[in-house]
Amino acid sequence: MATVQHAVHDTHGAFEPSLFGTYSKKIGMWLFLASDSLTFGALLFAYSYGRISNPAWPTPFGKESIANATIMTACLLSSSLTMVLAVMAANRGDRAWTRNWLLATMFFGAAFTVLHAMEWTRLIADKMTPSGNPWSSVPLFGGTFFTLTGMHMLHVTIGVIYLGVIALRKKFLPVLLGLWLIGWLITPADSIFHIGVHVLLIGAIISAVILFLKPKDYDAEDVEVSGLYWHFVDLVWMFIFPLVYLMSTKV
Amino acid sequence: MHDVTAVHGESKATYLWVWAALLLLTAVEVVLAYRQVLQPVQMLEVLLVLSVVKAGLITMYFMHLKSELPRMRWLLTVSVTACFVLMWIFFFRDADRIVTLGVK
Numbered sequence: 433m434a435t436v437q438h439a440v441h442d443t444h445g446a447f448e449p450s451l452f453g454t455y456s457k458k459i460g461m462w463l464f465l466a467s468d469s470l471t472f473g474a475l476l477f478a479y480s481y482g483r484i485s486n487p488a489w490p491t492p493f494g495k496e497s498i499a500n501a502t503i504m505t506a507c508l509l510s511s512s513l514t515m516v517l518a519v520m521a522a523n524r525g526d527r528a529w530t531r532n533w534l535l536a537t538m539f540f541g542a543a544f545t546v547l548h549a550m551e552w553t554r555l556i557a558d559k560m561t562p563s564g565n566p567w568s569s570v571p572l573f574g575g576t577f578f579t580l581t582g583m584h585m586l587h588v589t590i591g592v593i594y595l596g597v598i599a600l601r602k603k604f605l606p607v608l609l610g611l612w613l614i615g616w617l618i619t620p621a622d623s624i625f626h627i628g629v630h631v632l633l634i635g636a637i638i639s640a641v642i643l644f645l646k647p648k649d650y651d652a653e654d655v656e657v658s659g660l661y662w663h664f665v666d667l668v669w670m671f672i673f674p675l676v677y678l679m680s681t682k683v
Numbered sequence: 684m685h686d687v688t689a690v691h692g693e694s695k696a697t698y699l700w701v702w703a704a705l706l707l708l709t710a711v712e713v714v715l716a717y718r719q720v721l722q723p724v725q726m727l728e729v730l731l732v733l734s735v736v737k738a739g740l741i742t743m744y745f746m747h748l749k750s751e752l753p754r755m756r757w758l759l760t761v762s763v764t765a766c767f768v769l770m771w772i773f774f775f776r777d778a779d780r781i782v783t784l785g786v787k
Contacts, residue, residue: 451754452751452752452754452755452758453751453752453755454751454752454755459755462755462759466759466762466763469763470763470766470767470770473766473767473770474770474774477770477771477774477775480727481774481775481778483723483727484723484724484727485778498713498716498717502709502713505709506706506709509702509705509706509709510702512702512705512741512745513698513699513702515745516698516744516745517695517698520695656747659745659746660746663741663742663745663746664746666741666745667737667738667741667742670705670734670737670738670741671734671738673709673712674712674716674730674731674733674734675727675730675731675734677716678712678713678715678716678726678730679716679723679726679727679730681716681717681719
């Protein structure tokens with residue numbers, strides 16, 4: 433038995449170099465992003481096809497909506513810049529600036545989500561639902577719009593939680609629970625976000641499980657991998673913004 | 684810990700230029716939408732091209748795909764593109780069949 437254990441221990445450090453010249457976590461994240469891009473691709477195909485094949489497709493996005501969506505786009509693009517600066521700071525070992533840039537990224541991400549939630553609230557107040565809308569007889573508009581943008585909003589929210597865990601570790605848990613409680617209390621009981629804000633509670637529970645069962649000091653590689661996820665969320669919006677909002681502009 | 688410019692070959696100035704280019708391309712898209720000089724299908728094509736350019740800038744510079752080994756860069760790009768091409772071929776052909784033949 434002792435001989436077997438000895439033989440196993442001897443294999444440490446004798447692995448082949450990575451085929452892709454980088455660490456496994458990064459390759460894993462790239463593979464996940466490749467699969468996730470196909471999910472968003474299918475939803476974007478569905479929306480775009482509906483848009484160009486239906487002459488009666490509604491165009492409800494006026495100047496106010498487009499201005500709002502343009503600010504949201506600027507928020508996400510700026511968050512990508514702060515994220516890449518966080519990766520730079522992490523690679524040079526500057527913990528303080530890594531945390532500061534990550535917090536700035538989270539701020540832009542949270543701003544994006546709040547603006548998007550306001551846009552949804554306005555559309556819902558106009559009687560738009562997943563199966564109908566007041567502007568035309570094309571029911572697919574609501575279904576494809578809410579599915580696509582809702583999926584993206586969920587990704588942004590998960591991204592903000594992910595970055596919070598990397599930046600603040602266990603200190604982020606009370607912050608997240610506080611945000612959940614505030615969000616739950618300030619949203620009207622008949623709002624979709626009164627239920628949707630529970631994503632933060634679920635995120636807090638999952639983060640707590642990870643942070644307590646596998647506590648670790650997140651390093652530059654973890655920051656870079658979280659950055660890949662964040663940039664992907666930004667990349668997807670670069671397709672949603674023109675295809676959903678700009679293709680349905682009412683000017 | 685290592686110097687990021689040595690790892691990814693990019694400086695802070697490069698990232699600022701890429702960010703500015705992305706904002707500029709977004710502004711171009713918004714102007715095109717406001718002018719509405721193009722038909723929906725042409726508009727979709729132009730916006731898609733601009734979006735692909737923006738996606739390329741994000742993946743190559745912000746996600747540092749440019750600095751990865753060529754085999755990783757090509758494997759990811761080709762496999763994802765191939766999947767989208769397959770999706771394009773089957774999805775639109777089937778959707779056209781439903782529209783033109785009135786299949787429920």
